[in-house]
Amino acid sequence: xxxxxxxxxxRESDQDTYFEYLQQTGLKEYASIPGNQGVWVLRRxxxxxxxxxxxxxxxxxxxxxxxxxSRPPKSCLLS
Numbered sequence: 001x002x003x004x005x006x007x008x009x010x011r012e013s014d015q016d017t018y019f020e021y022l023q024q025t026g027l028k029e030y031a032s033i034p035g036n037q038g039v040w041v042l043r044r045x046x047x048x049x050x051x052x053x054x055x056x057x058x059x060x061x062x063x064x065x066x067x068x069x070s071r072p073p074k075s076c077l078l079s
């Protein structure tokens with residue numbers, strides 16, 4: 001299993017609206033891709049900003065590629 005981490009930041013006052021946007025777009029898209037094993041959404045509010053961290057779980061790199069990109073970024077560690 002492979003974990004993919006994505007982060008987004010918004011103003012604290014917009015955090016609920018941003019979360020609703022994530023639910024209607026990215027989170028639905030994660031669920032629609034074969035090989036997705038789920039996603040966690042973490043939210044941290046600090047100094048007037050809301051930081052969202054999405055941790056998605058995938059069966060294979062091909063499943064991630066189908067969702068996000070044509071090849072993993074250079075910073076990915078492959079085993």
